[in-house]
Amino acid sequence: MVFMRKTTLPSNLSGLSWLITGASGGIGSAFVHLLAPTAKSLILHGRNKEALEETARRAKELGTRNVTTMTSDLRTPGAGEALAHRALQCEPLLSGVVNAAGASCWGDVVDLNPGALEAELNANAQAVSEISRHLGLAFMKQKNGKILNVSSIVGFFGLPTQAAYAASKSWMISFGCALHEELKPQGIIVTTLCPGATRTSFFSRAKIPLDKRWATHATWQEPRSVARIGLIALSKEKMLCISGWKNRMAIFAVKLMPRSWIALLVARELRET
Numbered sequence: 001m002v003f004m005r006k007t008t009l010p011s012n013l014s015g016l017s018w019l020i021t022g023a024s025g026g027i028g029s030a031f032v033h034l035l036a037p038t039a040k041s042l043i044l045h046g047r048n049k050e051a052l053e054e055t056a057r058r059a060k061e062l063g064t065r066n067v068t069t070m071t072s073d074l075r076t077p078g079a080g081e082a083l084a085h086r087a088l089q090c091e092p093l094l095s096g097v098v099n100a101a102g103a104s105c106w107g108d109v110v111d112l113n114p115g116a117l118e119a120e121l122n123a124n125a126q127a128v129s130e131i132s133r134h135l136g137l138a139f140m141k142q143k144n145g146k147i148l149n150v151s152s153i154v155g156f157f158g159l160p161t162q163a164a165y166a167a168s169k170s171w172m173i174s175f176g177c178a179l180h181e182e183l184k185p186q187g188i189i190v191t192t193l194c195p196g197a198t199r200t201s202f203f204s205r206a207k208i209p210l211d212k213r214w215a216t217h218a219t220w221q222e223p224r225s226v227a228r229i230g231l232i233a234l235s236k237e238k239m240l241c242i243s244g245w246k247n248r249m250a251i252f253a254v255k256l257m258p259r260s261w262i263a264l265l266v267a268r269e270l271r272e273t
């Protein structure tokens with residue numbers, strides 16, 4: 001049975017050693033803040049060393065004594081594998097991973113710089129597959145482990161102006177559902193979290209204009225509630241979790257509509273102010 005007070009996380013997430021990517025900001029750092037009071041150790045990954053050190057300092061304040069930071073660019077081919085390899089050399093042995101790193105770039109496919117699509121797919125999909133595979137293997141030897149991959153509700157439909165980003169998130173959903181079934185008999189839980197619009201620097205970094213109609217229609221969530229929803233889903237061994245009932249309703253409606261309608265509707269929402 002999973003015991004939980006409103007302010008704490010489920011007891012089956014306590015005492016674990018976590019690797020958290022995207023830990024330097026947004027939803028990733030919210031995961032760190034939630035896990036730090038009960039974690040055995042934390043490995044925090046990102047590119048921004050200063051921001052990462054700040055998250056590490058906060059994690060120590062919140063109760064984790066053993067905090068390591070690692071930096072690399074997950075757009076580089078093989079970076080996911082290299083990170084997993086480095087993280088597995090650390091003591092104590094890892095028992096959980098949160099793949100929260102991810103990024104998008106705004107623009108029609110034909111207008112993007114050469115290499116931008118590949119880089120985006122490397123960071124959002126390839127790195128996740130490499131980390132999940134390597135840690136999945138290590139967790140199998142331990143006969144337990146937890147993998148939480150952060151996808152997005154945009155993975156349920158095509159997203160004009162962010163085609164590769166949405167496709168990478170769609171890949172994550174499919175990959176995560178398959179991995180959940182493959183690893184469950186080995187005692188390893190794989191949960192894919194699909195947040196909707198969340199208040200982080202994601203949009204400004206991707207240069208996504210927020211003065212469009214979709215931004216006023218969207219159900220905005222705070223990173224901490226999204227991270228909390230994801231961790232509760234992981235503790236309940238869910239395969240897939242859409243954050244918040246409004247996002248769940250929206251995706252339910254999306255599933256009932258022909259794909260051609262959704263692409264048209266989404267394109268209008270994204271382009272109109």
Ligand SMILES: NC(=O)c1ccc[n+]([C@@H]2O[C@H](COP(=O)([O-])OP(=O)(O)OC[C@H]3O[C@@H](n4cnc5c(N)ncnc54)[C@H](OP(=O)(O)O)[C@@H]3O)[C@@H](O)[C@H]2O)c1
Nearest residue numbers: 022024025026027046047048074101102152197198200202
């Ligand atoms: N915000 C939303 O509305 C939303 C909705 C659905 C899903 N998501 C997903 O949630 C996850 C977290 O996003 P967020 O909203 O928290 O965005 P964010 O505030 O921009 O944070 C993104 C994190 O990912 C890391 N990252 C990005 N590109 C990287 C790369 N090439 N190599 C290594 N690390 C990289 C960043 O590290 P550095 O800053 O150190 O580079 C940062 O820690 C992403 O997977 C995103 O796709 C976000």
